[in-house]
Amino acid sequence: MSSFAIPESEFTLRLKKVQERVKAEGLDALVVHSHEADFANVRYLSNYWPIFETAGVIVPAEGEAALVIGPESMTFARDRSKIPTIKRILEYRESADPDYPGVELDTFGSIFAEMGVACNRIGIAGMSLMPVTVYQALVKDCPQAEIVKADDIVVDLRIIKSEAELNCLREAFRISTVALDQVLAEIRPGLTEQQVVGIAQRAMYENGAEYEGHPVYVLSGIASTHAIGRPSPRVLQVGDYVQLNVGARVEGYSASVGLPLCLGKMTDEQRRVTQVGLDAHFQTIEWMKAGIPAKEVVLKFEEYIRARGCGENLLYGPCHGLGMMEVERPWMESHSEYLLQPNMTFQVDTFLYGETFGLRWENGARITETGVEMLSDKAFEVLELE
Numbered sequence: 001m002s003s004f005a006i007p008e009s010e011f012t013l014r015l016k017k018v019q020e021r022v023k024a025e026g027l028d029a030l031v032v033h034s035h036e037a038d039f040a041n042v043r044y045l046s047n048y049w050p051i052f053e054t055a056g057v058i059v060p061a062e063g064e065a066a067l068v069i070g071p072e073s074m075t076f077a078r079d080r081s082k083i084p085t086i087k088r089i090l091e092y093r094e095s096a097d098p099d100y101p102g103v104e105l106d107t108f109g110s111i112f113a114e115m116g117v118a119c120n121r122i123g124i125a126g127m128s129l130m131p132v133t134v135y136q137a138l139v140k141d142c143p144q145a146e147i148v149k150a151d152d153i154v155v156d157l158r159i160i161k162s163e164a165e166l167n168c169l170r171e172a173f174r175i176s177t178v179a180l181d182q183v184l185a186e187i188r189p190g191l192t193e194q195q196v197v198g199i200a201q202r203a204m205y206e207n208g209a210e211y212e213g214h215p216v217y218v219l220s221g222i223a224s225t226h227a228i229g230r231p232s233p234r235v236l237q238v239g240d241y242v243q244l245n246v247g248a249r250v251e252g253y254s255a256s257v258g259l260p261l262c263l264g265k266m267t268d269e270q271r272r273v274t275q276v277g278l279d280a281h282f283q284t285i286e287w288m289k290a291g292i293p294a295k296e297v298v299l300k301f302e303e304y305i306r307a308r309g310c311g312e313n314l315l316y317g318p319c320h321g322l323g324m325m326e327v328e329r330p331w332m333e334s335h336s337e338y339l340l341q342p343n344m345t346f347q348v349d350t351f352l353y354g355e356t357f358g359l360r361w362e363n364g365a366r367i368t369e370t371g372v373e374m375l376s377d378k379a380f381e382v383l384e385l386e
Contacts, residue, residue: 011082033126040324052094109141123150172255173375175248179203193231213247213254225358241357254326258362261383281350281361294336313352
C-alpha cells in the first residue's frame with residue numbers, strides 16, 4: 001500500500017457523513033455515479049476506479065452501502081473496494097453493449113429490495129455523467145419514485161480536504177514538478193508535441209504517479225491558444241510559443257503545474273502578455289485567504305487584467321477547485337458568494353490568449369487562515385529557451 005493512501009477509517013467516515021445527509025434530505029437512497037474519466041464520486045466513497053465499465057455506490061438512508069459495477073469487474077472491484085458489498089448490473093456494462101447470456105446479475109430493484117429501500121425518493125449524485133441506459137433502468141425499477149439531482153451531498157464533503165488528502169495532493173504536485181523540470185531539460189526544436197508528452201509521462205511514472213491527472217498539454221504555435229486541447233504530431237520549431245501543463249495523479253488525487261515558454265526569443269507582444277499573466281498569477285495568490293468571498297478574488301483579478309491592457313485576452317479565471325479531479329467544484333466566478341475556507345484547494349489557473357498565441361500559468365494552492373500554501377515549489381518566470 002502506498003504511504004499516501006487514504007486510511008480505511010476515512011472511507012468509513014465519508015460514508016457515514018453521506019448517509020447522514022441522505023437521511024436529512026428525506027431521501028430513501030442516494031445513487032452515486034461515475035465513469036472512467038470522471039471517477040471521483042465513486043472512488044471517494046469506495047476507492048474503486050472503473051475501467052471500460054461505469055460504476056455506482058448506493059447509500060441507503062439506513063443500512064450498509066453497496067458498490068455497483070458492470071458484469072466483468074468483480075475480481076478487480078474486490079481487490080480495490082473499501083465497500084464489501086458489491087453488486088453487478090447489466091446497465092453498468094461497457095459501451096460495446098455485450099449481453100452476457102447466462103450471467104446472473106442484479107437490478108436496481110433487487111438491490112433496493114435487499115437493502116429494504118422504499119424507493120419513494122431517490123437522489124442521484126453525478127447525474128450529468130449518468131448514461132440514459134442507467135437512468136432508464138433506475139426509473140423502470142422504481143416507477144413511483146421521485147428522482148432528484150443530489151450532487152451536493154458528495155461535492156460538499158469533497159471541498160474541504162483532510163490531511164491524508166492534502167498529503168496525496170502534495171505528492172502529486174511534487175511528481176508533477178519533477179516531470180515538468182524534466183520536460184524543460186529535454187524540450188527542443190525537432191521533437192513533436194507528442195514526443196514531449198512522452199518525456200513528461202516517463203518522469204511521472206518513474207517518480208511514483210499512478211496515472212496522469214489530466215492529458216499532458218504540449219500545445220505549440222497556434223495551438224497554444226487552446227484553453228482545452230490535445231498535443232499533436234506537430235514538430236516544434238525555433239521561435240515557437242509553447243503552452244505546457246503537466247499533472248500527476250497519486251491515490252486518486254490530481255495535480256497540475258503549467259507554464260508558457262518560447263523556443264527562442266519572444267516577440268514584444270508575447271513578452272508583454274506573458275508578463276501580465278505571470279503578474280496576475282502572483283497577485284491572485286496574494287488575494288486568496290480564508291474568510292473572503294470567492295468573487296472578491298475574481299473581481300480583483302479581472303480589474304487587474306483590464307488595467308494592464310489585456311481585457312481582450314481574458315477567457316476565464318482565475319481559480320477552480322482541485323482534488324480528485326484536476327478541475328472540480330467549486331469554481332471561482334464573479335458571482336461566487338461562498339467564503340474561502342481553510343483546507344479548500346484550488347488550481348490558480350491564469351489563461352490569456354490572442355490570435356496567434358496563448359499562455360497558462362498554473363499551480364495548486366491550499367487556503368489557510370492567512371493566505372495560501374502553494375502545493376508546488378516551482379519558481380515561475382518568463383522563459384525563453386535558446
